[in-house]
Amino acid sequence: MPRPAITHIHLDNLRHNYRLLKRTAKDSEIMTVVKANAYGHELFLVAPALLEEGCTSFAVTDATEGCELRSILGFYKKIEIVLLSGIFDEEDAELACQHQLTPTISELQQVHLLKQAGFNGNVWIKIDSGMNRLGAKTPKQILEACFQAEINVCGLMSHLACADEPNHQMNQKQAVAFNEMCDQISPELPRSLLNSAGIISMPEHTYHTVRPGIALYGAEPVAAQPIGLKPVMTLTGEIMQVRDIPAGVSVSYGATFTADQAMTIAVVGLGYADGVPRSLSNHGHVFIHSQKLAIVGRVCMDYTMIDVTDTDTKPGDAVEFWGENILANDVARSLDTISYTLFTGVGERVRRKAV
Template identity: 60%
Template sequence: MSRPAIAYINLNHLRHNYRLLTQRSTGASVMAIIKANGYGHGQALIAPVLLAEGCRHFGVTDACEGAQLRKLLAAAGSGEESTIAMLAGIYDKEDAGLATAHALTPAITDSAQIGLLKEAGFHGSVWIKIDTGMNRLGAEQPQLLIKQCHDSAIAVRGIMSHLACADEPDHPMNRQQAASFSSQCRQIDPQLPRSLLNSAGIITMPEEAGDIVRPGLALYGIEPLPAMPVGLKPVMTLTGAIVQVRNIPAGASISYGASFTARQPMRIAVVSLGYADGLPRGLSNKGQAFLRGQTLPVVGRVCMDYTMLDITGTDAEQGDYVEFWGENISAGDVAGALDTISYTLFTGIGERVTRLAV
């Protein structure tokens, strides 16, 4: 490892979160969503642990992610027994070929996708994705899609939709979407398995669990509703090393644009983590890091490769690793300070950051 930038991935916390979510799923099976490289945590670290915990349903974005995951699961001893849902469906012939070769389960929204699967010789199963109010992806003629699947010897795994406002438990859309989903499923085929709930939905609408729930961010330890915590534990702790300690005089500026000027002599740390690693530039002059019980303010602009911290009056020294979020600084709090969501933090972690299981 040449660059001292590490995202520690706590696998015991992952196990805890999966077990907790399974318990709260009121008998429904759990489809673990590990798209976008396991939400930035490292699919290769996350998938085998969930598999060992008994998870047999996984969700990814597309065929490329699905093919990679199938290889990981096979190496972990799963073979073909686990299902891998492609939540974005398929885009072209290559996707259809990958879905066929790796026994993937695409989420289908239109007839053209079934045509591509038929041309590829696909005889597996598909999800039918319907819209219940989010107005993103959704089949406009689901009964027709099911007929085309039957005519093409393609099995229908079930019907799914997605909640738009589940992290706002009192939002009227939640009940409207649940009612729409239930009504559409009855009209389409009341015997088909159903999947509606995401992480927040599992907590706020357990009575709508259906047959399969699809937790994503909650698996990684973020409480979907901070006002209603359920005991999830953070899986990722993002750290960088202090690579140099500097003493600067009063009146000296720090980093690009001279946006910070020392009002008195200061001791600063240069840390090996910047926006190319996934540390948001928006933390310039307002973020903080954690070291041995103390918070260390970010001073100056976050650079591509480095971030400077005020370590005046502390025992911080070269070689120390500081935490930017994880066990001691909540990723949710960092995201809130930036007016964004934790998803953007995790999925923004760059490839040059080492993911290290602990």
């Protein structure tokens, strides 16, 4: 029997989020971002559900992820699989040919690699509008190189740095810069600028295609402007043992927690190797029996201890670390991080189960 460490994936909530984002983006095409194993939610569960909803455009990181997604979705219909990091070498270029992948191009060398491989599909050109991460330095030259290589450029894209802060001055600066560059490069090409937060905070810049990621999975990307997204992931462990301890004894590694009175603790079979942040030690909470209970002592590789004093908790009970009752955004905020790190940090030995 496998360890009772389970991540429940609520596909109805995923569908709800997709429909909500589609309405919010109005007439724009939706390119759903499913990189990093669908942000830890399990690609083979998430992608088919989105396809059933009518999504035919997906974005992953690289050719390896693209090949995996193609094996899940198949070649039927017109399914676009965009590689947001483009290609890295000759092997990637070959994979792009074989699996009908759509690389995002930011360097001339990538065009040369595709040409050598005989690529005759589509590409996006990524330009830098101010984030100073990936982006073509000479996008017009790349566009011309694609034309000469008979590679179709299906659009121009860029990425926002501060869209989760609606009033940040970078947002409009980037939008203006992006528009100006697109007009100079090729006014008629489709454009894509907005991520999850941008869809909400900058609706006037939806253009042809938007690229929601974190919002699909139910984490509100703009704290001040919630739109009714529902959590897709619920991370749960199971109580293995319940024990009474007297006042004055310590719990877990380092003896960082000492009981100031007699109490009852429960050992949950989920630890930092499963994705429970160690920084929740003596700090975080879990949800069980309709209440939040405190984590006590250091989170271990395989176990987490919680205070279950005066509850009817027993071995076999399921414990929620985040999900519908404890929002991942709230957990992340308490740790000065983001929900992305929680979702993608869930370990491989935690089973993903569609519900």
